[in-house]
Amino acid sequence: MAFEFATASHWRSIAFLTLTCLVLFLPGFFTIPPIDRDEVRFAQATKQMVESGDFVDIRFQDDVRYKKPVGIYWMQAAALKTIS
Structure with a gap:
């Protein structure tokens, strides 16, 4: 009906x-939260990677960050280099 x-x-x-x-x-x-709490860690790890120039050993502060594939960090770094 x-x-x-x-x-x-x-x-x-x-x-x-x-x-x-x-x-x-x-x-x-x-x-669903608008921002995942892990996004800040991704951004900081990418920032540290670009500042140090080490694109293989990903770190968040002093801890190694191997939880995700390195390609994600590389794409963020490429976007960062493109806009700055």
Whole structure:
């Protein structure tokens, strides 16, 4: 019955689809933090990598940082070199 009502006209179909998408999307949208706490560590490790010139031994402060592939740091460093 609800499906027949929603598909009776083009505008009802659009409204039904939009409402369904909002109901399914918004609860997850508000439970995910906007910035991951690890992003700051990535940025600092990339900054230290560029400042030291050592593009192989990735460090965050004095600790080694081998948790992610080195390509992520290299891409961030390339973006940093491009804009500065």
